[in-house]
Amino acid sequence: MTMPYYVAPEQVMKDRxxxxxxxxxxxxxxVGCVYDDGVLIVAENPSRTLHKVSEIYDRVAFAGVGRYNEYDQLRVAGVRHADTKGFAYSREDVDARSLANVYAQYLGQVFTHEMKPLEVEILVAELDDDGSDHRLYHIAYDGTIVDEERFTVLGGDAEPIAQRLEHSFDPNWTLGAALRACVAALGGPDRTLGPEILEVGTLAAGNGRRTFSRIVGDAIASLLAEQAGGGRPAVEQA
Amino acid sequence: MSLPLFPPTEDPGPSFVAVLGRVDPLAAGRLGAAVGASPVGTVVAPLSVPHGTTIAALRYSDGVVVAGDRRATEGVSIAHRGIEKVFPADRFSAVAIAGAAGPAIEIVRLFQTQLEHYEKVEGAVLSLEGKANQLAQMIRSNLPMAMQGLAVIPLFAGWDRRRGVGRIFTYDLTGGRYEETDFHATGSGGRDAKTTIKLGFRDAMSRDQAVQLAVESLYQAADEDAATGGPDPVRGIYPIVATVDKGGFDRLADLEVAGHFAAVLERRGGPQRPGGRQAGDGHAIDDEAALGGEQS
Structure with a gap:
């Protein structure tokens, strides 16, 4: 009979x-950030159909980075959680905080008890009813949850991107200004990201009951081309 | 509430009903998903619960009109004067209900959630036919309840974005689904409403003409059927009329519906007197003025 090697718990956690x-x-x-009308989420994503940013419920959006199959499974579970809750109670009882907690519990559970941790970081964003107190819940692979009110960055390069965004951030900027700053922060000094590799989603009060909408193609291009501080072109809704 | 995660081999897919069955079997059972829970075949006297009455739908040149009166009856009493029977199913379709109000409203809620759930999980909207079939399954699963007197008969209408036409679907108790070419009405006053539409229907009507015909059909149904409510200017309650076209679902404001009622009455030569005699002579002008005053 072979004895398993002893591995210190610290080492196990570090390896995972x-x-x-x-x-x-x-x-x-x-990147997820607030702007004058709601919440903006910008992802670098060359695929038009495999989304990183999606709708969960009326005022709640989801975004994930890492392994697609893992965060997409979490996204679907989130939709199921929200729809079941909204059906059992009421639409207004569905909130991001409770969903973010459930996600954090699950990610933490998998991280400590399973062989392989989930290779994802997720964002649960919520549009505030009064338009002033939007929430961004950033949940890491180990279940660590951080509640942001301004902006948050998910992914491997989070540190430098967050530093770049810190310089330009303004809570009252327009959609165009926010988008340009997020794209510049994502790209860094050496790269310019075009509309074809960007996925953009917003939670905005003007969208009706379901506040989530995607900004696609030409609408992204015109927002990027817009002069800083200039007028705001009509945004085409997907 | 835990995170509803399922192993890939047992995943319920984009079906909200299936998810509900796994997460909250009680709620699903209440909705009749557990078929066989109640004895099929024992027909009992209708329970004394609120019943919704007349609903109608018709096609026009670029969409469909769906309308329903506001009355719910419980036996021979009026249970509600302002109940709503026409709902948006999603952005491009409407569902109207007749029958036992409780289960009907629950089915509508489930149907709305299901359409949105599918859209979010799959990232694509169901085809209009797919939506119509989903509703058929829900009506089918209500059969045990229907056998106990709690029947729900919906009307489903919407804008088919792939074909670019408005389409109307009708149902029977067993979930049988039938597509109507032009119009349909159901509920206790459905026969009168349908006859009115049948007489007034023309191909390629404008939106206004179609709305007016729908309003007139409900007026005639209310005239003949005790369980159908007519326009109620005293309380400011008017039937719900909605249109679905390529711009999506749009519910008409009460004021607009009231205007159409006034137009219907005017076209018929003012308010009718008992015995079928028309208000004639010099009195007609006074009567119309009085009616206009009430409705403004």
């Missing part, structure tokens, strides 16, 4: 964290 971080760092990053 490294494994998860490596997986997450392979993909591109994503």
């Amino acid at each position: 964290a490294e494994y998860a971080q490596k997986g997450i760092a392979r993909g591109r990053s994503l």
